Amino acid sequence: MRRTTKSPGEKIVKDIKRATRKQYSNEEKIRIVLDGLRGEDMTQPPDPGRSGVEFVPVSFC
Template sequence: MARPGRPKKKTAEAVVKDIKRQTRRKFNAEEKIRIVLEGLKGEESVAEICRRESIAPALYYKWSKDFLEAGKKRLNGDTDREANTTEVNELRKESDNLKMLVAEQALRIRVLKKDLNGLT
């Protein structure tokens, strides 16, 4: 039986997962670009760069592919970008306001037409 006040023992696998989760490096965009450009220069092999940066070669190639795809889109004139939630909410509010304005104008036009038909 477990004693009160004593923490439960974790399995070795759980401990390793926790350590990996806490020690995982997070690369910002500038670091990723620097690493990809080093590989594209060709002065060092990709394997050497990956070893030095402590990343898997598959991760390097993923970053490289993303980098080249983004460059290709930009050169083709694709300036689309993802809108953040604030922008989306503002656009929805503006859309609702414009719909309301159109409905009010349509109602006014209908009323004026009825008044005009009543005069003739």
């Protein structure tokens, strides 16, 4: 496996991104997971009754 050396600028940018990354509390993490479980599954077509928009399946042949 080949290892690439990073320039000092890339290391500085990575350190800044790591330091400024949003820190979520335990309550926020639980809320995010519950919202995801409660939310719509993006792989399924939306429920037309909820959005008021008609869903028309399209086949890509």
